[in-house]
Amino acid sequence: MTSVLRLENITKSFADERGNRQLVLPGVSMNVEAGEIVWLRGESGSGKSTILNISGLLSTPDTGRVWIDGDDRTNASPRTASLVRSIEIGMVFQSSNLLPELTAMENVLLASRESTTRAAMIEQLERFGLAAVADRQAKRLSGGQQQRVAFCRALINRPSLLLADEPSSGLDRANTEVILDAMRTGANSGCGVLVASHDEVFQQVAHRQLPMKELLLEQK
Ligand SMILES: Nc1ncnc2c1ncn2[C@@H]1O[C@H](COP(=O)(O)OP(=O)(O)OP(=O)(O)O)[C@@H](O)[C@H]1O
């Protein structure tokens, strides 16, 4: 098995409003293999987003190491981190983070590293039921449609690792099914998926659950 994400003894603390350090991650280790869907579950404030942000090289741990696709990226420069994100990592957040003035297709195109044709783009968008709204500005799409564009964008470069933070929040059943399918499809083609959520629906697709409680306890 190939590890697409390996976190080794990650610690992370934040200063609270009084300037006291709050230890959020006391030395967390975990692994996501290629083709595997791992569901990170736990209460609000338990550190799920912190783990995803560190895994996506958007935040650096205080100590510990971050391996992406076999490479130690702990001390990656902002430039390298950005390159690794665009090639090896797809990210989806609770809010879709699309550029509101751009169309659905333009949002995906902007992330794409390969030159492509309109027909090929339509085909990619249609995998998420979005062909009909390909030329609509993101700000004119529904929340569910926006989230589906975000998934299309995250998977367009066939990343080794997909990080999804509360991707189903605000979505109805039908839209949630579309993103569950997107995760399955990604995993079937070898992408390792780490999804953080308290939505029990991820039980349907997860190969493995990682309760934050256990993850934090193990380190003590
Ligand atoms: N940038 C920051 N500055 C200060 N404290 C932070 C920061 N980011 C996170 N924290 C704190 O770290 C803890 C974990 O936050 P995190 O966002 O990782 O939780 P979560 O499990 O994702 O919660 P939720 O389910 O509500 O999204 C919280 O106590 C939070 O207040």
Ligand SMILES: [Mg+2]
């Ligand atoms: Mg969170």
